[in-house]
Amino acid sequence: MTNEEIFPSYVALWRRLPIEDLWVHYGPDLYGEVGAFQHDGQGGFKRPEIVIVRPHYIDEDEPSLERSDGKPVNLQAEMFTFAHEYGHYLSFIGGTTEEIWQEYHRAAVHRDELLNDMPAGDRIIETLAGGLSDREKDVIVAEERRAWELGRQFVPEALLDQYDDAARHGVHCHKYRLGLDPLWPEDKEFTAARPT
Numbered sequence: 633m634t635n636e637e638i639f640p641s642y643v644a645l646w647r648r649l650p651i652e653d654l655w656v657h658y659g660p661d662l663y664g665e666v667g668a669f670q671h672d673g674q675g676g677f678k679r680p681e682i683v684i685v686r687p688h689y690i691d692e693d694e695p696s697l698e699r700s701d702g703k704p705v706n707l708q709a710e711m712f713t714f715a716h717e718y719g720h721y722l723s724f725i726g727g728t729t730e731e732i733w734q735e736y737h738r739a740a741v742h743r744d745e746l747l748n749d750m751p752a753g754d755r756i757i758e759t760l761a762g763g764l765s766d767r768e769k770d771v772i773v774a775e776e777r778r779a780w781e782l783g784r785q786f787v788p789e790a791l792l793d794q795y796d797d798a799a800r801h802g803v804h805c806h807k808y809r810l811g812l813d814p815l816w817p818e819d820k821e822f823t824a825a826r827p828t
Contacts, residue, residue, distance in 0.1 A: 719783030761811025
């Protein structure tokens with residue numbers, strides 16, 4: 633599908649977001665991420681937020697086909713990221729129980745603390761594999777799977793096979809970072825970015 637064919641679905645997802653409860657916007661790449669969901673309002677508006685990372689991002693909180701320098705984006709990849717991050721939001725607002733969400737949040741905070749305290753040059757995998765409990769790893773992986781599953785319904789039908797591949801690989805990357813999966817033969821390159 634072309635960007636122009638995907639864009640109506642992208643806009644439809646953007647427009648379904650309850651603006652009073654969730655802020656969605658483009659943002660810069662701070663940690664090698666392609667997107668993020670933050671449930672506790674650290675983005676200035678004190679409400680949950682979804683950030684879609686774009687180089688040369690557009691400051692306006694409106695969906696677009698281009699970066700602010702006029703270059704087109706890979707809207708298919710961005711649509712997958714957006715649906716996945718929206719899946720985290722759906723999990724947060726009732727796609728899972730409050731108890732499970734809070735357990736995930738504690739594990740994610742612990743993960744982020746380990747990464748923030750990691751000396752330069754240390755390896756993420758060893759830091760996370762040795763620093764997180766087996767239960768913390770399990771709840772992080774479960775939330776990643778849940779977010780991919782909950783976001784799937786917003787992806788155009790013609791892209792569902794590719795989305796499912798992206799979901800499989802996305803969960804694998806989290807498992808790899810946590811020391812639970814080896815690299816796969818098809819992993820040409822692996823980014824050791826902070827997890828989202």
